[in-house]
Amino acid sequence: MVYSAIVPESITPQMRSDLSPIWISLKISILATAITLIGGVWAAYKLHSYQGKGKSLIESILISPLILPPTVVGFILLRIFGDRGLLSGLLAILNINIVFTWYAGIIAATVVTFPLIYKTSCGAFEQIDSNLLVSARILGASELKVFVRVAFPLAFPGIISGATLAFARGLGEFGATMMLAGNIPGVTQTIPLAIYSAVQAGEIQEAWMWSGVILSISLSAITLANLGIKWQRSPQKSPGVNPPHLQIKRATNFSIYPAEGTGLQVNIYQQLPDFGLQVKFSGYREEPLGILGASGTGKSMILRCIVGVETPRSGTIVLNGKVLFDSTQQINIPSSDRRVGFLAQNYALFPHLTVAENIAFGLSDQLSQTQIKMKVEEQLIRVKLPGIGNRYPHQLSGGQQQRVALARALVVEPEILLLDEPFSALDSHIRYQMEQELIQILETYAGVTLFVTHNRSEAYRICPRLLVINQGRVEAFGSTQDIFDHPPTLSSAQLTGCKNFSRVVRISERVIKSLDWGCNLELSKPLPQGLTHVGIRAYQVGENLSLWSETDPPGEKNIFPCWVVFTIKSPKQISLYIKLNSPPNHAQDYHLQADISKAKWQQLNNHEFPWQITLAADQLLPLVTPDDYDVMLSGDMLNNRGLS
Incomplete structure (x- = not known):
């Protein structure tokens, strides 16, 4: 009952004749949106990649109008542009008056709407894969070209959404505009101020009319923005190659392949x-x-x-x-x-x-x-x-x-x-x-x-x-x-696929004690300084796996009896996990992995243990610490590798 009494039944002739709040609102909102679109997007792009000191403080200042009440924002602007304000002396010299003018409304709307475009643009830029920007720069693009051809098009949906919100927010701005521009009919009176004046004067029908107008404009802007985003996201077939639009700066003193100093x-x-x-x-x-x-x-x-x-x-x-x-x-x-x-x-x-x-x-x-x-x-x-x-x-x-x-x-x-x-x-x-x-x-x-x-x-x-x-x-x-x-270190052996390792203790110039395999091993070459481990590849262990023989082959060393603890089958090979010198005590009691073909597995399988394994001296990998490898790479070795 209460609301039915204030629903408009007709529009008065005076309301039809004075449509200035529409044009003033559109003029202020469009100009303010254009200003914030340029400034907000550029600030968001720059601060997105900026990681220096004071970034949090800068962002806090930029988004503060979004948090503060509009009247507070208007009061601050009044203390900047008004009489005895911070810029009053400069404005007096230039004979410029800001307060109670339509461009005061632009200033108020710009300050209030800036955080919306800034924050939505920040979110849009954060969604862009950083590798795309890196690739553009590597391809020789200037920062302007990176922004125009890569960053801005990819962030466009978010940016246009922010611009739409900023336009709608500027259209509905009231408090800051009232404080700085005033409510002067035909000069600074926007639609929200016209609604306020109509309600104050008891003209409820006029207030309803202006409310409908501002709602229609806002919904139309949002609809057009959504249509624009939908069109932009729909890839259009290109008939050919579009030529680049910006000059690419390249170093002039590069030659593609200099005769000297190549590499x-x-x-x-x-x-x-x-x-x-x-x-x-x-x-x-x-x-x-x-x-x-x-x-x-x-x-x-x-x-x-x-x-x-x-x-x-x-x-x-x-x-x-x-x-x-x-x-x-x-x-x-x-x-x-x-x-x-x-x-x-x-x-x-x-x-x-x-x-x-x-x-x-x-x-x-x-x-x-x-x-x-x-x-x-x-x-x-x-x-x-x-x-x-x-x-x-x-x-x-x-x-x-x-x-x-x-x-x-x-x-x-x-x-x-x-x-x-x-x-x-x-x-x-x-x-x-x-x-x-x-x-x-x-x-x-x-x-x-x-x-x-x-x-x-x-x-x-x-x-x-x-x-x-x-x-x-x-x-x-x-x-x-x-x-x-011949990988030199434990990590390099692991990375190149070696699966069997043991800690070692040096016994003589060529002999080591394997702490994890429980045996002594003789290597084919003198032991390097810094030796910490020995390794052997699983396929080499498998190559030297055979049935037990009571007599050692002539000249062979490092021959041991072995037992298979368990096996793992794959499409092309069988992995055997074996223990040296004695039968296993439990399911995980093994020393080495041996990879063999299915054909060899058929030859060995069903024969009694122990079998025989030869850890060939020339196949054992002596592994040193990275520090000792650095010493190995120094001096003549370093020069031979072209690093000096």
Whole structure:
């Protein structure tokens, strides 16, 4: 009954003639939204990547109008722009009056709506995969191009939502506008102020009318924004390659392949949360170098330091005679000028760009559209994906995405190609196929290649040279075959697939006591300094497993009786867990693992124990500590490996 008395039945002629609150509200809201859209989005983008001091204080100040009551915000603005305010002297000199003008309403609406766009833009930028921004910078994009072509399009739905909220909030602003601009009909009276005046005058029908108007405008703005977001999220087929719109700045003193000083030299230290990364190694053209290590050991950090997205605490990085980083000389070339091709684990393809646009992203706009199209088509043929330039990344399989990312990295003719776990996101049934295709592509690439992986089989098949790291330290460096045959440390042996280890005590120049296997062993060479463990590979144990013989073969050493404790079967082999010298006391009482074929298992099975095992002296792996390996790598060995 109460509300039915104030529902409007008609609009008075006076209400029809004075529609100025609509135009004033729209003018103030649109201008305030435009200002906050520019300032809020840019502030959010800059502060998103800023991790310096005072970030929390800056953000608190920026979002304070969202927390404070509008009248308090209006009072603060009045003390800034009003008589005897902080800016009153300057405004008097310039003969500018702010208070009680329509642009005072813009100032009030801008301050009140800024936090909405800022916070929604921050959330939108946080949702962007950081690898996309890193990839854009590595491809040579300036910060402006990264923002315009990558960050802003990907954050657009969140930004437009924030702009819509800001427009609606500015349209409904009351307290701050009342304090700073006043309620002057035809000058500063917005729709909320018109509603307030109508209620004060008892004109309930007019108040209802203005309420309907502001509700209609707000709902229309939200509807249009949602339609815009829906359209923006619907990929549109591109008829061809769009040429880049911005100039790409590149270092002018780079030559693609200098005649002297070719290759990569890295000697850096970087502090990580749990340990210090300290590596020194070299890489050469047309000879892929694998970096093998467990997850979290610093492999990817090495690549990030070479790329330039991370800055080492000390050291040097030199590529083809060009110093990319030198802490002593304070040289740190930006990522965009390092001529690096980078393939991230998740490929980091720009989801809003077509395949052709992705590949062309790093090409200079000094090229014509025809030249760009030709280069893109050449790369698509090179990676065996002709004719898919108009597709979007989400329309590709994992293997196709990987090849597109590789084409994008190669099209800019980088001096070095960095591959960070490129097969980790692929299903096992296509991994081997992609390996073979990558090997073929690398055979035609004339630059330096670093291949990061935790998969020893990938490293063995793809990389002729290998760097093994553990907890930020080099555990082995050299020929891949040599490291697999003779890993120098316990960690490098584990990472290259060795499964049998024992602590040791030195007895003589070639003889050790195995503490875990309960036997003495003779090695084929003098024992190295710092020896802590001995190892032997499971397949070698299996090769030397036989039925018991009362007579030892001539010249053979390290022969022991053994018992099989238990077995584990797999499709291609049988793993036997054996104990030396005496029968097992329980199900887990074993010393070594031996891997044998099913055919050999059929030959040995059903024969009485003990069987016979020979731990061949030339197959035993003497393993030293990482500190002693560092000594081994120093001096002449270091010079021979090209590290001095």
